[in-house]
Amino acid sequence: MKQNVTVKNVIDDGDGFSITSEEGNLFFLSKEKAQGKVPKVGDIITLHTYGGCLIRGMDINSVPLYYKTDEELKQDRQKEKEEERKRKEERFKELEPELNKLFALLPKILQHRIEMFRKFSPNFRVEDELYELSSVFLGSKIYHHCKANNLEDFEANVDKFDTSKYIKTHWFLSKIGVSGNQVAFAEALATILFRDEVENKINIKDPTIEELLVASSMRMPDALSPLRTPLCWPRENFIKDYTSQLA
DSSP states (O other): OEEEEEEEEEEEOSSEEEEEETTSOEEEEEHHHHTTOOOOTTOEEEEEEETTTEEEEEEETTEEEEEOOHHHHHHHHHHHHHHHHHHHHHHHHHHHHHHHHHHHHSOHHHHHHHHHHHHHSTTHHHHTHHHHHHHHHHHHHHHHHTOOSSHHHHHHHHHHSOHHHHHHHSTTHHHHOOOHHHHHHHHHHHHHHHIIIIISOOOTTSOOHHHHHHOHHHHSOOTTTTTSSOSSOSOHHHHHHHHHTTO
16 A cells, blocks of 8 residues: 655654654654655655555655565564564563562462463563563562451552552562553452452462462463453463372
8 A cells, every 4th residue: 555645844863754744644764765865845755554554665756765575574573573582581581580589479379370371371481471470479569568357448458558659669660660551460469369368268378289270369361461362361271280280
């Protein structure tokens, strides 16, 4: 698909040009791809797009600047995936000692939850452990600080708990940052931990295999599930396979 737009404004960003069109488009043209041409107000730029928004090519006043074929786009995506994988591997290696410290501080039932992900989700440690473990750890801390004699009082304590202050003062959570999605997950997990321990009489510090099989804190979808397809869903098969190896 291609679209002709008229240049309304051009800003030289050093490495390229940020361009606004009269039609409301906002896009970037690197100086490398511009090949010495400097876009100016009134120029007609042809945008060759892919998938509705990805710019695969560009012309200025009918003069072609660049165009990427389907194969070149595929190669770009593969390169981006590989670069992202390397970034995550480097990040994980950097943070692994601190993640191990967080893991050691979890109640045993949540350690089992993380171990289950490690066993049955390919590349979990590199791809997802930072997000999941920090979310689970925050949930365990909210649970610890908000303990009460009944669910109503517990939920009231969660509502009053200053989660943002706790994150800002924690040695690791403040370093990596925590999203609103993670906070919502952590608060939900804290309530589930309360139900498991108080209502379902599960020993969250040292659960039996039978308790792991019924614990809601084991069956709860991963922290990223609101943003994508759940990592381990349905959960029952993972729990059964995991606990069978503990016997």
